[in-house]
Amino acid sequence: MNQRGRKKIPKMKRLFTPFTVRTHRKSPGLPPGSLVHEGERKAEEVEITVHDYTETTVKEREIDNVRECSSYKDSQSVTWININGLHEVGILEEIGEQYGLHPLVMEDILSTRQRPKMEDYESYLYLVIRMITYDPDHESIQDEQVSILLGKNFVLSFQEQPGDVFDPIRKRLRNPDSRLRKHGPDYLAYALMDAIVDHYFVSLEQVGERIIGLEESLMQDVENVELDQIHHLKREMIYLRKSIWPLREVISQLNRGESTLFNKKTLVFLRDVYDHTIQVVDTIESYRDMISSLLDLYMSTLSNRMNEVMKVLTIIATIFIPLTFIAGIYGMNFEHMPELGWKWSYPIIWSIMLVVGGIMLLYFRRKKWL
Numbered sequence: 001m002n003q004r005g006r007k008k009i010p011k012m013k014r015l016f017t018p019f020t021v022r023t024h025r026k027s028p029g030l031p032p033g034s035l036v037h038e039g040e041r042k043a044e045e046v047e048i049t050v051h052d053y054t055e056t057t058v059k060e061r062e063i064d065n066v067r068e069c070s071s072y073k074d075s076q077s078v079t080w081i082n083i084n085g086l087h088e089v090g091i092l093e094e095i096g097e098q099y100g101l102h103p104l105v106m107e108d109i110l111s112t113r114q115r116p117k118m119e120d121y122e123s124y125l126y127l128v129i130r131m132i133t134y135d136p137d138h139e140s141i142q143d144e145q146v147s148i149l150l151g152k153n154f155v156l157s158f159q160e161q162p163g164d165v166f167d168p169i170r171k172r173l174r175n176p177d178s179r180l181r182k183h184g185p186d187y188l189a190y191a192l193m194d195a196i197v198d199h200y201f202v203s204l205e206q207v208g209e210r211i212i213g214l215e216e217s218l219m220q221d222v223e224n225v226e227l228d229q230i231h232h233l234k235r236e237m238i239y240l241r242k243s244i245w246p247l248r249e250v251i252s253q254l255n256r257g258e259s260t261l262f263n264k265k266t267l268v269f270l271r272d273v274y275d276h277t278i279q280v281v282d283t284i285e286s287y288r289d290m291i292s293s294l295l296d297l298y299m300s301t302l303s304n305r306m307n308e309v310m311k312v313l314t315i316i317a318t319i320f321i322p323l324t325f326i327a328g329i330y331g332m333n334f335e336h337m338p339e340l341g342w343k344w345s346y347p348i349i350w351s352i353m354l355v356v357g358g359i360m361l362l363y364f365r366r367k368k369w370l
Contacts, residue, residue: 039112042161043085051080070098116247130243134206165199
């Protein structure tokens with residue numbers, strides 16, 4: 001839009017960034033594996049949805065009683081159980097008992113500040129990945145922890161709140177010709193990771209537009225931009241890098257094919273996710289450089305404006321220095337100053353002062369200081 005650069009960027013609301021939010025933490029000294037939810041309560045109640053499918057059939061339902069999850073553990077089909085809400089520790093503990101999850105895994109699921117990682121427990125894989133979304137209303141990055149457990153015939157996913165980027169996967173599961181229906185749980189786990197990583201590009205695109213908007217406004221008028229806006233973006237880029245950078249190593253570990261739970265055919269698709277992750281990290285680094293340049297441009301623009309103001313004041317003072325000198329001489333009122341008694345002394349002095357001032361103005365214009 002042609003007028004975009006002239007639009008004043010709205011002030012950002014002051015928000016707690018993900019790394020400054022005060023979260024509930026367990027008391028120091030508790031034994032390893034103690035199940036305490038660390039983080040904000042982001043859901044009113046725990047929601048459990050199940051997708052149980054084969055190549056020819058698919059069943060989708062919501063579960064009211066957590067005990068029903070155990071019936072899918074040894075089924076011949078592939079089962080995806082998605083849990084929204086982590087504040088009900090008892091529900092998660094029962095799921096952990098049904099599927100034989102290690103207490104340390106359950107502890108990590110409830111600790112929502114985990115960095116991306118992968119842990120192999122032989123009978124299942126535990127993956128942690130950060131799901132990033134962009135909030136256009138507050139113009140800020142929102143993130144949540146997604147824990148994915150891959151077993152021989154099941155995938156468990158734990159989220160902090162309802163609403164995710166998995167709707168395209170659910171839609172593909174309903175399609176009988178989808179590749180998801182023809183592959184095992186390892187391909188489903190890959191699809192979940194791929195959906196999260198692909199959505200990074202969507203969020204980064206929004207951030208990129210915000211950076212470009214700030215740059216254009218800054219070039220038009222520095223008053224359109226506040227320093228807090230640039231620092232807000234800078235902090236978010238730092239947090240994004242911290243949340244996504246370790247994911248490269250996680251996917252690299254999976255690509256090495258050390259786990260028997262990932263089929264070799266699926267590893268080909270994982271390499272594509274690895275490439276996308278590298279692109280995301282490169283984009284974040286580019287945006288960090290752009291924001292640093294914005295900060296330098298902001299400071300240099302303010303400095304240039306101050307220099308312009310000082311130059312104008314200096315020129316005005318310089319013009320008035322000789323005029324003040326003349327006025328000072330004839331303001332001394334000594335008795336034997338013959339000029340004071342002349343009839344034309346007053347207009348002559350005014351003429352001299354105007355000529356001196358005019359000469360100095362012409363000199364400054366010739367030097368292009370004005």
